[in-house]
Amino acid sequence: MGVLSGYRVLDCSIAMAGPFAAMRLGDLGADVVKVEPLNGEWQRHVSAGGAKGNKINVSFLSLNRNKRSLAVDLKSEGGKAVLANLVKHADVFLQNYRPGVAKRLGVDYETLSALNPKLVYVSMSGYGETGPYVDRPGQDLLLQGLSGAMLSAGRDGEAPTPAGQFLVDAVTAYTAFEGVLAALLHRERTGEGQLVEVNMLDAITTLQMQELSVFTVAGKPQQRSAEPHAHAYIRSPYGTFATADGYIIVAFPALKTLGTVIGEPSFLAMDDERDAWALRDQVFAITRERLLSKTSAEWLKLMGDAGIWCGPVYGYADLVVDAQIKHNGTFVEYDHPTEGRVKTPGFAIRFSKTPSTVARGAPLAGEHTTDVLREAGYDDRRIAELMAQGAVAGPQP
Template identity: 45%
Template sequence: MTDEPQRNGALAGIRVLDATQMLAGPLAATRLGDLGADVIKIESPGSGEFNRTHGFDDRRVEGEMSTFVAVNRNKRSLAMNMKDPEAREAFYELVRTADVFLQNFRRGTAARLGVDYATLSAINPRLVYCSISGYGPEGPYADRPGQDLVVQGYSGSMFSVGRAGDAPTPGALWAADVMTGYQAAIGILGALQARDRIGVGQHVEVDMYSVVLDAQLQELVTFLNTGYDPQRTREASAHAAIPAPYGVYRSSDGWLTLAMSPLPALGEMLDDDWLRSLASYNDGHDHRDEVLAHIRDRFADRSTAQWIEIADRHGVWAGPVYGYSDLPEDPHLVATGAFVEQPGPHGTVVKTVRPPIRMSQTPVAITRGAPLLGADSIDVLRSAGVDEEVIRDLVARGVVGTTAAPVALAP
């Protein structure tokens, strides 16, 4: 292992201490790493963070949980028992060298561990400290579990999809987690920029409940100011507030999506005089169930590709419905290089998704894969100036973990 990685990205020279687990926090830190920051993942020496041992049907890549590998690239791993007083003192030395600290502990845990904002900002006033939670630091829900599905249920969004009378329908994406990770990264970047101006860091707080409300700005501003509460239709619609033909339809070989398209254009596409007559935008609302029922079975005689070609000719917004097995062959994803490789846990490579950000002067890059637990503990502590004898003692007592073949300690 080497010392701090040499990076050329937009955040080169920024050191991030990532004490998060699961998805929202690790994704935020990964995005900072993609941008060039030196991200050090702080984990317990025993089993590491949650996603090292819990994943999709226990699916692993070279022995490492695939879900951990997915959202922990571009990081080094420091395996340290933060409950140990001497280890905590070594961690404080690392804090003095850091620019950002992220945590998503349950409320009160950071203070018990001595890594709360007041403590760490006193050690390093320039530190940007980011707290990620389910519902924020106060209020009746502050101690409730902040898991994606639970937060979706609170958000009101589950009644925007499906038929009237259907059970509430959750989204398939981990949208609350992922959007929270992005919002945390945005807040951190803003705080780093402000630090250059005001000279000190600050506390950035992001919670999942606020994020999923923010993601529904259109719906909620409309409801709060007009009382308009979209009602699900009898027929299958993709969103309760959007006019027909917004939905998913079966073709001869799969499925087809139709988005917000003028009904007369759809009438031309299907050679249907009734649809041609529905010229008002509101007709898609006023006659939504009738339109959806009218066209529900109209696409079964041609393939999805054929329908998309016809839709394109008539200015109707349409697309296919893919499964994961379709994605590697999608011509756009192939042409744009959407799937790339990152270093694997044991010297090979892992297929992954290209970072979504493009920068002309400071390219986003994947230079490291997800780290083995404790692989960088010794290097990280050395780079923070922790005394060699202290490192030796921490490793010997097991409160700092290393890999099976750690970097040798200096004599």
């Protein structure tokens, strides 16, 4: 039994941030019902990275395990009535519609909280529910650019480099997940539900609490340098360096120690805090040239023995077979009726008494419509009527 067993979540979200947050709740044992259109969420049918599943897009598989699917038309009267009935017995309602859409569908906080005052209602948006950017598209890369984060790394004068993952979506999902847990704790203490609002802009901004405080409190400008430092506010050398056969990471070593290891006498007379800032590009460039002389394995051994913080640069093929990843059980696997054996990152938090589990893989569209409606009090005759009306749908062929 997971720590959230007994809680019912209605997941009306799409794309990444909302489904990811809801999946984390499911990993902890919550009964997550994915409320999606009759033909399923759009992400079932589009490819990510050019990779399609046999029947279902792999992005959908990765973000929707431990959920049941209810296929319902929320624009129909029958569909609206079904959702309203489910809300009365739900604990959490999660949506990331564009601002104003929930109101038009009749699933806004005011409407649903009137049906269930104990409901924890989570509304996710790109920039906030109101304000000058309310109509802008809340897309990850757009938010990365707006956040300022891209100018904390790389060379001055070169194009800003975005993160190699959907960073804003992911941190927004984690923020919403935390918000649900906090609101449920409040409800346990008071019996009171509430509205929880999470937006991508605030999530990625607050993630940069250290960097932005260095700017706002200490007044230090966010200045990139001529060499490709990995962070504008970290002293040199700090970044990715080519070797004779690949790349390694080196993270702000003591210059005297580094100078000894790489055979650079000028570093022996340098001060870490003074010279590693004032001569940041020079230190980086010298280190870059010196590291070309040996292989990655050789440098990692030499630096590791000297106590220098260093490490390899992995691709995914390296990551999935890494000894620590295997030891941690970072990835989970399950069998899926259309996609076969699915391997995907699991839940990162370990609980000693209420561990996360994969009770089911990503559902087929409408796979659990009948089960969910029966639990809500609908008999088979009424379910058949709703299906005939097109208000709900069962599994798609």
